[in-house]
Amino acid sequence: MSFIRLEPRGQASKTMVYxxxxxxxxxxxxxxxILFLAMGFDPLKALYSFFVAPVTSVRGLxxxxxxxxxxxxxxxxxxxxxxxxxxxxxxxxQLTLGAITGGGLALAFYGEGGWWxxxxxxxxxxxxxxxxAAVPAYLRLRFNASEILTSLMLNYVALLxxxxxxxxxxxxxxxxxxxxxxxxxxxxxxxxxxxGTRVHLGALFALxxxxxxxxLIARTFIGFQIKVIGxxxxxxxxxxxxxxxxxxxxxxxxxxxxxxxxxxxxxxPIGQVTASISPGYGYTAIIVAxxxxxxxxxxxxxxxxxxxxxxxxxxxxxxxxxxxxxxxxFQGMLLFFLLASDVLIRYRVRFGVRRxxx
Amino acid sequence: xxxxxxxxxxxxxxxxxxxxxxTKRFPGCLANDHVDLVLQPGEIxxxxxxxxxxxxTLVKMIYGVLxxxxxxxxxxxxxxxxxxxxxxxxxxxxxxxxxxxxxDTLTVTENIALGLDNAGPMDQLAGRIREVSExxxxxxxxxxxxxxxxxxxxxxxxxxxxxxxxxxxLIMDEPTxxxxxxxxxxxxxxxxxLAAEGCTILYISHKLEEIRALCSRATVLRAGKVxxxxxxxxxxxxxxxxxxxxxxxxxPERPPQGAAGAARLTVRHLSTTSDNPFxxxxxDVNFEVRAGEILGIAGVAGNGQAELMAALSGxxxxxxxxxxVIEGRSAGHLGPRARRALGLAFVPEERLGRGAVPxxxxxxxxxxxxxxxxxxxxGGMVHFARARAYAETIIRGFNVVAxxxxxxxxxxxxxxxxxxxxxxxxxxxxxxxxxxxxxxxVDAGAAAAIHKALIDLARSGAAVLVISQDLDELFVLSDRIxxxxxxxxxxxxxxxxxxxxxxxxxxxxxxxxxPDEDGEITRAV
Numbered sequence: 001m002s003f004i005r006l007e008p009r010g011q012a013s014k015t016m017v018y019x020x021x022x023x024x025x026x027x028x029x030x031x032x033x034i035l036f037l038a039m040g041f042d043p044l045k046a047l048y049s050f051f052v053a054p055v056t057s058v059r060g061l062x063x064x065x066x067x068x069x070x071x072x073x074x075x076x077x078x079x080x081x082x083x084x085x086x087x088x089x090x091x092x093x094q095l096t097l098g099a100i101t102g103g104g105l106a107l108a109f110y111g112e113g114g115w116w117x118x119x120x121x122x123x124x125x126x127x128x129x130x131x132x133a134a135v136p137a138y139l140r141l142r143f144n145a146s147e148i149l150t151s152l153m154l155n156y157v158a159l160l161x162x163x164x165x166x167x168x169x170x171x172x173x174x175x176x177x178x179x180x181x182x183x184x185x186x187x188x189x190x191x192x193x194x195x196g197t198r199v200h201l202g203a204l205f206a207l208x209x210x211x212x213x214x215x216l217i218a219r220t221f222i223g224f225q226i227k228v229i230g231x232x233x234x235x236x237x238x239x240x241x242x243x244x245x246x247x248x249x250x251x252x253x254x255x256x257x258x259x260x261x262x263x264x265x266x267x268x269p270i271g272q273v274t275a276s277i278s279p280g281y282g283y284t285a286i287i288v289a290x291x292x293x294x295x296x297x298x299x300x301x302x303x304x305x306x307x308x309x310x311x312x313x314x315x316x317x318x319x320x321x322x323x324x325x326x327x328x329x330f331q332g333m334l335l336f337f338l339l340a341s342d343v344l345i346r347y348r349v350r351f352g353v354r355r356x357x358x
Numbered sequence: 359x360x361x362x363x364x365x366x367x368x369x370x371x372x373x374x375x376x377x378x379x380x381t382k383r384f385p386g387c388l389a390n391d392h393v394d395l396v397l398q399p400g401e402i403x404x405x406x407x408x409x410x411x412x413x414x415t416l417v418k419m420i421y422g423v424l425x426x427x428x429x430x431x432x433x434x435x436x437x438x439x440x441x442x443x444x445x446x447x448x449x450x451x452x453x454x455x456x457x458x459x460x461x462d463t464l465t466v467t468e469n470i471a472l473g474l475d476n477a478g479p480m481d482q483l484a485g486r487i488r489e490v491s492e493x494x495x496x497x498x499x500x501x502x503x504x505x506x507x508x509x510x511x512x513x514x515x516x517x518x519x520x521x522x523x524x525x526x527x528l529i530m531d532e533p534t535x536x537x538x539x540x541x542x543x544x545x546x547x548x549x550x551x552l553a554a555e556g557c558t559i560l561y562i563s564h565k566l567e568e569i570r571a572l573c574s575r576a577t578v579l580r581a582g583k584v585x586x587x588x589x590x591x592x593x594x595x596x597x598x599x600x601x602x603x604x605x606x607x608x609x610p611e612r613p614p615q616g617a618a619g620a621a622r623l624t625v626r627h628l629s630t631t632s633d634n635p636f637x638x639x640x641x642d643v644n645f646e647v648r649a650g651e652i653l654g655i656a657g658v659a660g661n662g663q664a665e666l667m668a669a670l671s672g673x674x675x676x677x678x679x680x681x682x683v684i685e686g687r688s689a690g691h692l693g694p695r696a697r698r699a700l701g702l703a704f705v706p707e708e709r710l711g712r713g714a715v716p717x718x719x720x721x722x723x724x725x726x727x728x729x730x731x732x733x734x735x736x737g738g739m740v741h742f743a744r745a746r747a748y749a750e751t752i753i754r755g756f757n758v759v760a761x762x763x764x765x766x767x768x769x770x771x772x773x774x775x776x777x778x779x780x781x782x783x784x785x786x787x788x789x790x791x792x793x794x795x796x797x798x799x800v801d802a803g804a805a806a807a808i809h810k811a812l813i814d815l816a817r818s819g820a821a822v823l824v825i826s827q828d829l830d831e832l833f834v835l836s837d838r839i840x841x842x843x844x845x846x847x848x849x850x851x852x853x854x855x856x857x858x859x860x861x862x863x864x865x866x867x868x869x870x871x872x873p874d875e876d877g878e879i880t881r882a883v
Contacts, residue, residue, distance in 0.1 A: 219739055220740065221739065221740050224740055227718070228718070228726065231715050231716075231717050232712075232717075234708070234711055235711065235712050235714065235715045235726060237712075238671065238673065238704070238713065238726075238727070240693055
């Protein structure tokens with residue numbers, strides 16, 4: 001009988017399930033206000049330069065879409081897996097592999113490209129990500145190894161592989177030994193959709209992933225099986241749903257989407273293979289998936305918000321000299337408040353020692 | 359324990375426990391509505407009611423697990439409140455729960471010491487356990503580890519734990535649901551001795567014949583209210599059931615079995631091995647179920663029922679493909695989906711969490727197994743309109759009380775959910791239906807409806823296999839009965855040629871022994 005107790009509320013209300021992400025955003029803003037105040041900045045000005053100023057220009061809005069694109073691609077795939085209790089934490093590594101394979105194709109056909117090169121790079125990127133995700137799938141089904149650990153560890157392997165490649169085989173022969181590849185030819189670069197910005201064709205891939213993800217979850221029998229396996233594995237066994245198949249499917253799918261995201265980065269805003277292609281999109285996508293309630297449309301909104309925290313962080317660094325860590329602080333606070341309000345919609349807090357008799 | 363009841367007539371004493379106007383409200387439901395109950399010293403008092411009538415709530419308030427919103431409780435004539443179970447034990451109230459709370463890896467003495475508020479030194483406690491268990495005929499070795507004990511022996515541990523505290527009121531919740539008839543008879547002797555010594559026993563059970571044999575008084579709850587009190591010895595099981603339901607009970611008639619048809623399920627030399635040390639391996643199980651008949655498999659839980667169900671449903675695949683033959687096709691290597699395609703339908707023992715997904719709606723739960731034999735999926739897409747229509751058909755056809763196809767499975771009572779699941783399987787027109795514990799924890803009205811549905815299915819030419827612990831149910835339903843014990847299956851006997859006593863002996867493991875009608879042999883069990 002501790003002093004603070006959590007009592008189950010019975011049924012969580014549907015409204016609250018969708019209201020809590022908004023509540024979490026509001027609390028994050030409030031905490032940011034207090035934080036800036038404590039650091040001696042004008043809080044309103046700081047919040048303005050973080051959250052509003054970046055999107056007051058066409059260029060800024062474009063950057064928002066550019067950053068949201070890989071987040072959406074990764075998070076839709078992750079969410080489908082999370083719904084089936086398949087915890088792929090390795091989107092970052094799968095994204096990196098997609099960049100390696102997609103970029104490898106661009107470099108291999110350097111100078112002899114054509115219209116077919118981009119589709120080939122998309123397929124190559126998807127396969128690269130899927131192969132990287134197949135490793136944890138195999139280890140889980142063959143040795144019962146937790147995919148949380150294996151997929152996470154493979155992120156570092158992927159990063160080291162990328163480092164090796166840009167220092168070796170991928171290095172620009174005329175690049176004065178800088179660890180980066182040649183700039184891609186026009187045939188290997190995704191076309192710009194919105195002139196004056198860097199918004200590229202990948203944004204349409206992201207929208208397609210949202211639509212396809214929704215269709216899969218809400219309308220197909222595979223989506224129903226994913227739902228049942230996630231909620232009640234025993235009932236899925238009873239119904240005869242093949243759980244191994246679902247593990248393969250969700251991991252390969254999320255790997256492929258992350259791979260396309262990685263390919264989209266090097267063939268889009270970056271335009272070459274470098275040692276740093278992602279500021280942690282694969283990790284942030286985990287937050288995006290939960291913030292969006294594992295629903296593709298929610299993920300779209302959540303990705304825009306998290307993209308804002310990336311560019312807001314950059315803007316605040318430039319405008320006010322705030323440290324780079326501010327981006328991580330805001331992302332962390334957002335996830336914290338979301339999880340905390342999730343607990344509170346399912347439980348109510350009671351203070352004081354329980355009375356002996358009611 | 360001095361025997362007051364012998365020396366004083368009960369009327370001279372205040373009641374052991376009196377409840378006046380006890381009311382308890384949960385969100386959205388009035389669980390107990392001004393309940394009055396009087397328990398005299400030395401009486402065995404039955405508490406009757408269908409599922410959800412409020413029996414558990416009432417008993418939990420007496421034992422201090424829950425607290426009433428209003429009403430008074432008088433203990434031996436003095437007003438009292440029971441703050442928690444420890445307080446109840448201090449007053450002299452003991453309770454034996456339906457589900458035991460014992461640690462498998464500890465000894466009997468250690469387990470009992472954990473549950474006592476003042477256990478004392480272990481060797482003294484072992485002596486007291488031996489003394490009490492001998493006095494009440496509850497054979498028990500204090501030094502044994504609990505994982506060696508049978509279910510009946512585990513229950514004895516719980517009872518002895520209560521008796522060590524000299525209870526004046528002992529509450530027993532469904533105590534015989536896990537016992538063989540002989541073990542139950544032994545328990546009744548103990549309870550009668552206790553009552554004769556003045557201990558009051560509050561007895562909760564669905565088994566009405568038991569209550570008629572054991573109890574001198576019965577209070578009937580319906581929808582949270584006391585609707586009557588009676589002397590069960592003056593009633594029939596049927597009249598008691600009707601008091602509980604508030605409606606007339608229709609008992610299904612089992613038609614004489616016609617000529618048995620072709621074998622729809624054949625099990626040959628089925629043996630299993632499991633990595634789980636607590637699983638029961640099946641050992642050379644053989645049987646067949648023919649078109650038009652119902653085969654019952656009796657047995658106390660934990661004798662291999664779960665393993666047999668998994669081997670039949672396809673949830674556990676078999677190395678020997680010919681061990682399970684469905685409709686003439688070897689199916690041991692096939693998963694549930696392929697077996698359903700051969701004509702198998704399946705009702706598992708756990709209805710919430712295996713037979714149905716608690717958080718999903720009834721139409722989604724209709725799809726759960728309905729996809730196999732109904733056109734609910736087309737080109738990989740779910741046909742939601744058809745799934746809804748199928749759920750509505752089940753709800754109407756099997757009188758499922760629910761708020762339409764959108765209701766979540768967990769919002770249904772046990773009986774209604776079971777009607778829904780059985781309906782979902784039967785409406786797929788299976789050639790073979792395997793059912794585990796069809797009416798476990800289901801009230802009399804729903805149980806009668808489920809029994810009728812199973813009999814009708816068999817009459818229409820399907821083969822039905824019922825695996826149950828409830829012998830009364832198996833005798834109502836089955837054409838033939840077999841018994842599962844320690845993973846072995848006895849030969850089947852035609853139901854009309856055997857008796858509850860004989861099957862009870864087989865459930866205690868006396869395979870191959872000529873059945874002895876007087877039940878003396880059970881002491882060896």
